[in-house]
Amino acid sequence: MAAAGEGFDDAREFWDQRYSAPEYIFGTSPNLFLASQQHLFKPGDRVLDIACGEGRNSVWLASLGCQVLGMDVSPLALTKARQLAADRGVTVA
Numbered sequence: 001m002a003a004a005g006e007g008f009d010d011a012r013e014f015w016d017q018r019y020s021a022p023e024y025i026f027g028t029s030p031n032l033f034l035a036s037q038q039h040l041f042k043p044g045d046r047v048l049d050i051a052c053g054e055g056r057n058s059v060w061l062a063s064l065g066c067q068v069l070g071m072d073v074s075p076l077a078l079t080k081a082r083q084l085a086a087d088r089g090v091t092v093a
Helices: 006-019 032-036 056-063 075-088
Strands: 046-050 067-071
Touching: 006 075, 032 056, 046 056, 056 067, 056 075
Parallel strands: 046 067
Antiparallel strands: none
């Protein structure tokens, strides 16, 4: 049986290793399905992006005027997401 929190730490380590590459491993464009649903999002909509990774979807949603809260297990991914948001001139919490 795993100790409490062990699985979480393993996940963080796994994703931190993946996101340690300087490039955006999934790119910076939004997921194609999400982009196809653009008509559902309006400026001011509040969006929660769970497992946001490097922020490609969060940043895209923010560019539509949505208020976005992105969450991820990887601090490295969140750092890259903040940088992408800054580069695109949007805010993602």
